[in-house]
Amino acid sequence: MHIVADENIPLLDEFLADFGRLTRLPGRLIDHTSVSDADVLLVRSVTKVSAAMLAGTPVRFVGTCTIGTDHLDLPGLAAAGVEVASAPGCNARGVVEYVLSCLLTLSERSATAWQNKMVGIVGVGEVGGRLATTLDALGIETLLCDPPRAERGAEGLVELDELISRCDVISCHVPLTTDGKHATHHLFNEKRLRVLRPGTWLINSSRGPVIDNTALKTVLAQRADLLVALDVWETEPLVDPKLAARCALATPHIAGYSLDGKLRGTAQIYQALCRFLDSPATLTLEQLAPRTGAGEWAMEAGTPADWLLSKALRQVYDVRDDDARLRAMLAAAPSEQASREGFDRLRKDYPLRRECNLLRINTAASEPQVARRLIAAGFVSGGEF
Numbered sequence: 001m002h003i004v005a006d007e008n009i010p011l012l013d014e015f016l017a018d019f020g021r022l023t024r025l026p027g028r029l030i031d032h033t034s035v036s037d038a039d040v041l042l043v044r045s046v047t048k049v050s051a052a053m054l055a056g057t058p059v060r061f062v063g064t065c066t067i068g069t070d071h072l073d074l075p076g077l078a079a080a081g082v083e084v085a086s087a088p089g090c091n092a093r094g095v096v097e098y099v100l101s102c103l104l105t106l107s108e109r110s111a112t113a114w115q116n117k118m119v120g121i122v123g124v125g126e127v128g129g130r131l132a133t134t135l136d137a138l139g140i141e142t143l144l145c146d147p148p149r150a151e152r153g154a155e156g157l158v159e160l161d162e163l164i165s166r167c168d169v170i171s172c173h174v175p176l177t178t179d180g181k182h183a184t185h186h187l188f189n190e191k192r193l194r195v196l197r198p199g200t201w202l203i204n205s206s207r208g209p210v211i212d213n214t215a216l217k218t219v220l221a222q223r224a225d226l227l228v229a230l231d232v233w234e235t236e237p238l239v240d241p242k243l244a245a246r247c248a249l250a251t252p253h254i255a256g257y258s259l260d261g262k263l264r265g266t267a268q269i270y271q272a273l274c275r276f277l278d279s280p281a282t283l284t285l286e287q288l289a290p291r292t293g294a295g296e297w298a299m300e301a302g303t304p305a306d307w308l309l310s311k312a313l314r315q316v317y318d319v320r321d322d323d324a325r326l327r328a329m330l331a332a333a334p335s336e337q338a339s340r341e342g343f344d345r346l347r348k349d350y351p352l353r354r355e356c357n358l359l360r361i362n363t364a365a366s367e368p369q370v371a372r373r374l375i376a377a378g379f380v381s382g383g384e385f
């Protein structure tokens with residue numbers, strides 16, 4: 001069997017050692033010619049896959065080690081009889097940690113407490129749902145918007161325009177869709193951006209085109225009160241430097257880039273491929289994944305809870321590092337092509353980032369009330385009290 005795969009999928013050699021020939025390529029270069037004699041294609045979000053790309057090739061299985069599937073022509077591939085698998089939820093915890101780090105950073109920058117803000121979550125699936133649970137555990141109020149779920153009977157959801165009118169913070173977690181009743185392309189158009197409440201924090205870690213980036217640049221030029229954090233960009237891998245300059249936080253599509261999230265994505269696709277081939281999945285992530293990162297943490301009695309929370313957050317993931325790296329790259333890039341390549345390089349050479357639950361809390365030496373809150377929010381694991 002010949003498997004063609006994006007070079008940025010970790011642990012693939014280990015998972016697929018017994019599957020035949022594996023060819024690794026930069027994701028953006030994978031095309032019809034690269035898969036002309038491939039049986040299986042494994043990609044990440046930067047490879048667009050359509051039925052036309054696979055026409056006349058033996059490819060019968062396409063796996064994407066990502067949550068998002070907007071780079072795949074799902075109806076076309078289904079009609080062509082190609083099996084498609086994705087990795088739902090694989091890096092959701094990483095995105096939640098990115099959002100929390102944005103909240104902490106924007107709070108420091110604006111000298112306003114994020115714990116008192118009403119947070120609106122648009123799209124309440126794997127990422128948005130976990131974000132809501134985490135914020136709830138931290139005692140932060142949320143408003144949730146998800147019309148497709150509301151249509152299926154979910155309760156307690158509000159319309160987007162109501163959410164915009166009531167929330168201090170808005171975080172987007174929708175898939176990119178271009179047709180249908182609930183299409184998300186330019187969900188945040190100029191009209192909606194103009195009516196954001198004074199001082200709104202708007203965070204987008206879903207897909208770039210969910211916010212009309214041209215309109216956003218125009219609105220930000222007129223409204224210095226808005227604080228915007230963009231992890232995803234309409235013209236990726238090209239970032240408009242003028243838009244980035246107006247954003248409070250600018251990062252290169254790395255919200256979900258914990259090593260744990262990427263490894264889960266590989267494992268999920270390995271399992272899906274085994275199912276497709278009707279072959280037992282004998283390998284597990286636990287056997288193959290690197291074991292590192294677990295630290296222990298104690299909190300002294302009497303330490304303020306908010307300080308502890310900030311400390312835990314910063315220790316887990318600090319969005320300011322990714323923001324600084326993107327801005328340095330943009331400032332140094334002599335051309336648009338260099339900027340595109342710089343964006344991809346930041347993602348390919350991403351520093352090791354582990355998820356927070358690897359951090360154990362020494363419950364015996366910590367304030368029980370605060371320790372319980374941090375454990376409930378998924379920041380740390382801990383023993384008995």
Ligand SMILES: NC(=O)c1ccc[n+]([C@@H]2O[C@H](COP(=O)([O-])OP(=O)(O)OC[C@H]3O[C@@H](n4cnc5c(N)ncnc54)[C@H](O)[C@@H]3O)[C@@H](O)[C@H]2O)c1
Nearest residue numbers: 068123124125126127146148173174175182205206255256
């Ligand atoms: N920046 C990153 O690193 C990163 C990482 C992971 C996922 N993502 C993006 O985030 C998206 C969401 O991830 P997920 O795992 O939560 O997906 P999901 O499919 O589990 O949830 C998406 C939710 O959005 C809802 N939705 C669809 N259209 C909507 C609309 N018009 N308004 C409000 N809600 C709507 C759906 O009903 C669903 O509940 C992914 O599709 C992907 O594009 C980005």
Ligand SMILES: O=C(O)[C@H](O)[C@H](O)COP(=O)(O)O
Nearest residue numbers: 044045046066067068091256
């Ligand atoms: O949809 C996802 O899972 C994320 O956007 C994904 O992590 C993006 O990373 P990429 O596939 O571009 O490496």
